[in-house]
Structures are given as C-alpha cells and as structure tokens.
Amino acid sequence: MNDQKSAWDHAVTIAFEAGHDLRKQLPLNEANFRFRAPYSHKNPRHVFIYQAIDEAQKAATCLMRWKDFYSDNSSEINSQESETTKKQIRRITQQAVLEEQSLRSRKLTEILADTILFLNTNEDVYFKDYFYFHELVEYQNVQKDRNEFFCFKNRNLEHHIEWLKKQILELEKNGLKIGQRWYLHYPKSITYLKKIDLSSFRSKYKKISSEQNAEIVTLLGRSYLHVYGESRRIHFSANDTSEGFNENGSLLTAKKIAILLINLLLKAQELSLVSSAKMTKLLSGIKANDVASEPYRVLTRSQASIGDYVLVGRELVQVMEERESKYGYFSYHVRYVGKPPLEEVSDDWFASFQIRRIGSKTEILNKVKSVISKHVDIDEDKIASIDDGEFEQCLSQSIDEVLKAMS
Numbered sequence: 001m002n003d004q005k006s007a008w009d010h011a012v013t014i015a016f017e018a019g020h021d022l023r024k025q026l027p028l029n030e031a032n033f034r035f036r037a038p039y040s041h042k043n044p045r046h047v048f049i050y051q052a053i054d055e056a057q058k059a060a061t062c063l064m065r066w067k068d069f070y071s072d073n074s075s076e077i078n079s080q081e082s083e084t085t086k087k088q089i090r091r092i093t094q095q096a097v098l099e100e101q102s103l104r105s106r107k108l109t110e111i112l113a114d115t116i117l118f119l120n121t122n123e124d125v126y127f128k129d130y131f132y133f134h135e136l137v138e139y140q141n142v143q144k145d146r147n148e149f150f151c152f153k154n155r156n157l158e159h160h161i162e163w164l165k166k167q168i169l170e171l172e173k174n175g176l177k178i179g180q181r182w183y184l185h186y187p188k189s190i191t192y193l194k195k196i197d198l199s200s201f202r203s204k205y206k207k208i209s210s211e212q213n214a215e216i217v218t219l220l221g222r223s224y225l226h227v228y229g230e231s232r233r234i235h236f237s238a239n240d241t242s243e244g245f246n247e248n249g250s251l252l253t254a255k256k257i258a259i260l261l262i263n264l265l266l267k268a269q270e271l272s273l274v275s276s277a278k279m280t281k282l283l284s285g286i287k288a289n290d291v292a293s294e295p296y297r298v299l300t301r302s303q304a305s306i307g308d309y310v311l312v313g314r315e316l317v318q319v320m321e322e323r324e325s326k327y328g329y330f331s332y333h334v335r336y337v338g339k340p341p342l343e344e345v346s347d348d349w350f351a352s353f354q355i356r357r358i359g360s361k362t363e364i365l366n367k368v369k370s371v372i373s374k375h376v377d378i379d380e381d382k383i384a385s386i387d388d389g390e391f392e393q394c395l396s397q398s399i400d401e402v403l404k405a406m407s
Contacts, residue, residue, distance in 0.1 A: 007255065007258055008063045008064075008066070008067055008254065008255075008258055009067075010258075010282075011060060011063060011257075011258035011259075011261055011262055012060040012063055012064055013282060014261075014262055014265065014279065014282045014283065015056045015057045015059070015060035015261055015262075015265065016057060016060060017278050017282060018265055018276055018278045018279035018282050018283075019053045019056055019057050019060075019265055020278075021276045021277065021278035021279065022049075022053060022265065022268065022269055022272065022274070022276045022279065023050065023053050025272070025274045025276070026046045026049060026050055026272070027043070027046060028041075028046055028047065028050050033047065033050050037131070037135070038127075038131040039128045039131040039132050039135070039167070042124075043124050044124055044127040044128045044130075044131055045118075045122070045123075045124050045127045045271065045272075046272075047127070047131070048114075048115075048118070048127055048130075048271075049268045049271055049272050051111070052111055052115055052264055052265070052267075052268040052271075053265065053268060055107060055108060055111050055261075055264065056108075056261040056262075056264045056265050056268075058104070059104055059108055059257050059258075059260070059261040060261060062100070062101070062104050062257070063254060063257065063258060066097060066101070066250070066254050069097060070251075094250055097250045098250040098253060101250055101253040101254060101257060102253065104257055105253060105256060105257050105260065108257060108260040108261060108264060109201075109260060110201055111264065112260060112263065112264045112267065113201065113204045113205065113208060114183070114204070115264065115267040115268060115271060116208055116267060117182045117183075117204060117207065117208065118130075118271055119267070119270065119271060120180075120182075121180050121182070122271060122273075125171055125174075125175065125176050126176070126180065126181075128171060129168060129171050129176055129181065129183075130183050132164055132167055132168050132171075133168065133181075133183060133184065133196065133198065134183075134198065135164060136161065136164045136165065136168070136196060137196055137197075137198055139157055139160055139161050139164070140161060140196065142157060143157050143158065143161065165190055168190045169189075169190050169191065172189055172190065182199060182204065182207060183198060183199050184196070184197070184198060184199055185197035185198065185199050185200065185203065209327050210326075210327065262283070265279065266279070266283075300328045300329060300330070301330070302322060302330055303330060303332070303352045303355060303357055304319045304322070304332060304355060304357045305319065305322070305360070306319050306320065306321065306322065307319060307360060307361070308357055308358070308359060308360050309337070309357075309358045309359060309360070309361070309364065309395065310332070310334065310355040310356060310357050310358060311355065311356040311358060311399075312334065312350050312354055312355055312356075315336060315340075315341065316336075316337045316338060316358075316392075316395065316396055316399055317334035317335060317336050317337060317355075318334060318335055318337055318392075319332050319333070319334055320333045320334060320335055320347065321333035323349075329351065329352065330351075330352040331349055331350065331351050331352060332349065332350055332352070332355055333347065333348075333349050334347060334348060334349075334350060334355075335347040336348075337392045337395065337396055338392070338393075338396040358402065358403070358406065359406070361388070361391060364395065364402065364406070365386075365391075367405065367406050368401075368402050368405045368406060370405075371398050371401045371402055371405050
C-alpha cells in the first residue's frame with residue numbers, strides 16, 4: 001500500500017510541477033482561456049493543450065483525496081453495528097470511490113485518445129475545426145431540446161448554428177483536408193452533412209488500435225471494454241448485484257489514473273512542440289514504451305501452439321486452433337480436458353491474455369516425470385510411452401503439483 005501511495009505522490013508532483021512548467025510556455029492565461037471561445041484564438045492548439053493539463057491536474061487532486069481516504073482511520077463504523085452491516089457499509093463506501101475513479105478514468109482516456117489522434121493532424125486548422133464542430137453539435141442539441149420539450153425554435157441559436165457552418169466551410173476552402181476529420185463519424189464536407197455526429201470513443205479507439213504499437217496497448221488497454229470500463233460503474237444498472245466487487249479494485253484503478261495522467265502530459269508536451277525541463281527531470285527517462293512491452297507481447301505474439309496445454313483460470317484445456325485478429329491480437333480455440341464448467345460446452349474461445357501456457361505433452365513429461373509417475377502404474381523411465389488419454393487424466397489430477405514443479 002505504501003508503494004501505491006508513493007506512486008500516487010509522484011504522479012501528483014508530475015501533474016503540478018511539470019504541468020505548470022508546460023502551461024507557462026503556452027501564450028495563454030486563465031482569463032483568455034476561460035472567457036474566449038477556443039476557436040477564436042490564433043493558435044487553438046494551445047487551448048486544447050491547456051485543457052489536457054487541466055484534466056491531468058484534476059486527476060491529481062483526486063489522487064490526493066483518495067490517499068487521505070485510504071489513510072484515514074478516524075471514520076470507523078459504529079462498533080454496535082453487526083459485522084454484516086459493517087461489511088455492507090465498507091463495500092458501498094469503497095464502491096462509491098471506485099465509481100468516482102471510473103468517471104475520472106473515462107475522462108482522462110477520452111482526452112488522451114484525442115491527443116494521440118491530434119498528433120497526426122497537429123495543425124491549428126484542425127483544432128479550430130474540431131472546436132467549431134463540438135460547439136455546433138452542442139448548439140444543435142440545445143435547439144432540439146427546446147423544440148421537443150418547449151415547442152419553440154430559438155432564432156438566436158439558429159443564427160449561431162448557421163454562422164458556425166459558414167466558418168467550417170471557410171476552413172474547407174482554405175486547405176483543410178476533409179478526410180482528416182477523425183473527430184467526425186462521417187468525415188464529409190459540411191455541405192453534405194445532413195446530420196452531424198461526432199466520432200464515438202469506440203471508433204476513435206479502433207482507429208488508434210489499428211496503428212498497433214506497444215504504447216497504445218499500454219495506455220488505452222487490450223480492448224474497448226477494458227479501456228473504457230463497464231457502464232454499470234457510472235450508470236444505474238438494474239442487474240448489478242456487486243458480485244464482482246473487489247476491495248483492491250479502487251487501488252488498481254487509482255494506479256491506472258496515475259499512469260494515464262502522466263502519459264497525457266507527455267502527449268500534450270509532444271503536441272505542443274516545446275519541451276519541459278521539469279517534466280524531463282521528474283520522469284527521469286520513463287517512457288510509455290518502457291512499461292508497454294509485457295502487455296503488448298501478451299496480446300500480439302503467439303502464446304501457445306496447437307496441441308499445447310494451457311490454463312484458463314483454474315481449468316485445464318488444450319489448444320486446438322490459434323487466430324490473429326485484424327488488430328494483431330491473438331485468440332485460442334481450446335477444448336476442456338476433463339469435465340467442463342458447462343456440460344454442453346466442451347470447447348470455447350479465449351483471448352491471449354486469458355490463457356497461461358503450461359507446455360506441450362513432451363515438455364511436461366520431460367520436466368515432471370516424477371509427478372506423473374505418482375499417478376500411473378508406469379516406471380518413470382518408460383513414462384514417455386503413456387497414451388494421451390491417460391496422460392491428460394494424470395495431468396488433471398496432479399495439476400497443482402505440475403505447476404509447482406514447473407515454476
């Protein structure tokens with residue numbers, strides 16, 4: 001736990017010291033950031049970077065509060081309460097923190113995804129276009145709301161909507177490449193967009209993932225649900241019974257938030273085209289790729305061969321087929337050795353990060369002959385002649401001993 005808090009402290013230091021250092025290099029102050037439309041600036045890219053620093057520092061203030069939460073022993077539950085009630089109160093208290101963390105994690109992830117995508121369109125014209133479209137969608141939604149619930153159409157709003165469309169059209173006439181609009185669901189000219197939809201996070205995630213590098217896997221996660229989290233954490237879910245609640249969950253999420261905020265600042269600095277001496281000093285050579293290698297290898301390299309024995313949780317299975325997705329991720333078709341969890345499901349598919357390779361029959365026999373020989377009436381020297389059925393039966397019976405012997 002102390003190591004966790006130390007990592008949080010380091011992230012907080014980076015957020016405020018390096019964040020402030022980077023902010024000072026932007027030609028913005030609080031007044032012209034807060035009280036001017038982002039697209040009205042000569043260099044709207046700086047506004048986006050300013051926003052990114054804000055989000056990193058907001059997350060840092062949360063880490064400070066969560067550290068106090070886990071350190072504070074003064075709010076003990078009334079000793080007169082039953083043990084069952086105490087456990088229930090502890091659960092909902094920790095879940096409340098976890099749900100707050102999920103919201104913060106989502107917001108960091110969303111702006112980090114946009115920051116990564118902007119690295120390929122790092123010109124002020126795209127930032128201006130980005131801000132125009134976001135305001136346009138916002139105003140159209142307000143107009144729609146007024147019309148649906150109050151039965152009127154506001155002329156001032158409509159005038160501003162038309163003005164925004166004209167500004168966007170001017171950008172198109174002056175060199176903006178329409179196909180580069182990754183922030184739109186349909187990257188077309190404003191002239192042909194009957195319905196304007198911003199790009200969803202899922203579509204951005206897919207676009208980023210197709211670039212396929214270690215940094216993306218580490219920062220954003222191994223799948224859309226893994227990176228974005230389950231919606232039941234931030235929305236009411238009727239079938240949520242907290243069955244999957246884990247007391248360590250919020251500690252792990254806080255760690256993820258610390259990593260996200262640090263990398264958001266790194267990406268913001270890269271986008272800014274300036275360097276922060278403080279950030280360089282505080283990070284001491286830490287790069288996203290340094291922490292990316294292991295999860296990247298697990299997803300994008302073959303983890304087992306056909307015929308290998310692997311574990312899925314505590315279940316012993318054998319690989320029947322290996323498949324690579326268009327994102328370069330591996331998955332495995334396996335059959336259960338012994339009785340499957342569901343009688344009617346004798347085989348199934350699993351992602352690479354869900355399996356743990358034990359080895360081929362030959363490898364296992366060579367390493368743990370003594371273990372296998374305890375379970376079959378065959379001399380250890382002749383154990384290699386054991387047939388597959390008998391081998392699998394022995395392996396199932398002695399899996400804990402095998403794992404211990406092979407570790």
